[in-house]
Amino acid sequence: MGGRGAIAAAAAVLAVVLTTAVPARAAATYVELNPATVQAGYLVGIRASCDDNTKPATVESDAFGEVKVYPQFDVLTAAVTVPADKDPRRYDVRLSCDGGQAASARLNVLEGGRPSEGPATGFGGMADDGSGGLLVGGGMVAIVVGALLGVYTLRRRRAETT
Amino acid sequence: MAAPRFTGPIAIVVALAGVLAVGAGLTEDTGLWDALSRESTPPPREFPVLESSRPIRIEIPSIGVRAPVHGVGLADDGSISVPSVHRHNEAGWYDRGPTPGEFGPALIVGHADTKDGPSIFFSLPKLQPGAKVEITRRDRSIAIFEVNSVERFGKSKLPADRVYGDYTRPSLRLITCGGQWVGGSTGYQDNIVAFASLVATKNA
Numbered sequence: 001m002g003g004r005g006a007i008a009a010a011a012a013v014l015a016v017v018l019t020t021a022v023p024a025r026a027a028a029t030y031v032e033l034n035p036a037t038v039q040a041g042y043l044v045g046i047r048a049s050c051d052d053n054t055k056p057a058t059v060e061s062d063a064f065g066e067v068k069v070y071p072q073f074d075v076l077t078a079a080v081t082v083p084a085d086k087d088p089r090r091y092d093v094r095l096s097c098d099g100g101q102a103a104s105a106r107l108n109v110l111e112g113g114r115p116s117e118g119p120a121t122g123f124g125g126m127a128d129d130g131s132g133g134l135l136v137g138g139g140m141v142a143i144v145v146g147a148l149l150g151v152y153t154l155r156r157r158r159a160e161t162t
Numbered sequence: 163m164a165a166p167r168f169t170g171p172i173a174i175v176v177a178l179a180g181v182l183a184v185g186a187g188l189t190e191d192t193g194l195w196d197a198l199s200r201e202s203t204p205p206p207r208e209f210p211v212l213e214s215s216r217p218i219r220i221e222i223p224s225i226g227v228r229a230p231v232h233g234v235g236l237a238d239d240g241s242i243s244v245p246s247v248h249r250h251n252e253a254g255w256y257d258r259g260p261t262p263g264e265f266g267p268a269l270i271v272g273h274a275d276t277k278d279g280p281s282i283f284f285s286l287p288k289l290q291p292g293a294k295v296e297i298t299r300r301d302r303s304i305a306i307f308e309v310n311s312v313e314r315f316g317k318s319k320l321p322a323d324r325v326y327g328d329y330t331r332p333s334l335r336l337i338t339c340g341g342q343w344v345g346g347s348t349g350y351q352d353n354i355v356a357f358a359s360l361v362a363t364k365n366a
Contacts, residue, residue, distance in 0.1 A: 035266060118353035123275060132188070134187070152173075
C-alpha cells in the first residue's frame with residue numbers, strides 16, 4: 001500500500017511537472033486588439049487564445065462583423081478593417097472557441113478623418129520683435145562699412161607709395 | 163581718419179562680423195537653427211495601455227505648466243479649435259481623437275500668448291526630450307508621458323501622419339504656435355509640436 005501511494009505521488013508530481021513545463025497548452029482564453037483604439041476605416045489586429053490553439057475560432061463584433069482567427073505561432077490571429085462609416089463609440093468584441101470557451105474585449109472606434117492644418121494657438125502679444133531681421137539688416141550695414149573702409153585703406157596706401 | 167595700417171584690419175573685422183550677423187539672422191528667421199539643434203529620445207519598446215478616459219489636468223514640471231484641460235472640437239477651417247481667449251490658461255484636448263493613455267495620439271493644444279502676455283504653452287519650445295508630462299484623467303489615473311522631440315513646422319506643412327496618424331502605441335502631441343507673427347486668420351506662421359510617448363501610469 002505504501003509502495004502504491006509512493007507511485008501515485010510520483011505520478012502526480014510528474015503530471016504537475018509535465019503540465020507546467022509544457023507551454024504548448026494555452027493557460028488562458030483571451031482576445032486582444034492592437035490597436036484597441038482605432039479610427040473608422042482602419043485596420044485592427046486580433047490576437048486570441050483558446051484551450052486548443054491548433055483550431056480556428058470565431059471573433060465577432062458590431063464594429064466589424066464576424067471573422068475567423070487562425071493558428072499562428074501558438075496563438076490565433078486575424079486582421080480586420082473597421083468600415084469607415086461605423087459610429088464612433090465603444091464596441092464589444094467576443095471570442096468563441098471551438099471547444100466552447102469564450103472571452104471578450106473592447107474596441108474604441110473613433111471618427112475617421114484628421115484635422116487639416118495646425119491650430120491657431122496665439123494672439124501675437126509675445127511675437128518675436130524680428131531679431132532675425134535686425135541681425136540681417138545690421139549685418140548688411142557692417143559689410144558695406146567694411147567694404148568702404150577697405151577701399152579707403154587701399155587708396156591711402158597707393159597714395160603713400162606713389 | 164586713423165592711419166591706413168589700422169583701417170585695413172578693421173575693415174576686414176567689420177565685414178566678417180557683418181557676414182556672421184547676416185548668417186545668424188537668416189538661420190533664425192528660416193527656422194534652420196531649430197532644425198540644426200534638434201534632439202530626440204526614442205520611446206522605450208515596452209509601454210502600458212490604459213482604457214479610454216477624458217483628460218482633466220496637465221502638468222509639465224520642467225517648464226512650470228499646471229493647468230486644467232477641457233475638450234475642443236474642429237474649427238470651421240478644419241483645424242483643431244482652440245480654447246477661447248478667456249480660457250487661454252487652459253489646455254484643449256481634441257475630443258474626437260484618442261484619450262491620453264489609449265492607443266493613438268492624444269492631441270492637446272494650448273495658446274502661446276494672448277494680446278498682452280505669455281499663455282500656457284509659451285515655454286513649449288524649451289521643453290527637452292526626456293522631460294515628463296503628467297495627464298490626470300477623469301478615472302483618477304495619471305498617464306505619464308516622456309517627451310521624444312520638440313519640432314517646428316509651417317502650419318500648412320504639418321506632417322499629418324506623424325502628428326495625427328500614429329496608432330501603434332499610446333502617445334501625446336502638445337501643440338502650440340511659434341515662428342513669425344503674420345496676423346490675419348493665420349496668426350503665427352508655424353506650429354510647435356512636442357511628441358511624447360506613454361511610459362508609466364499611476365493613481366491620483
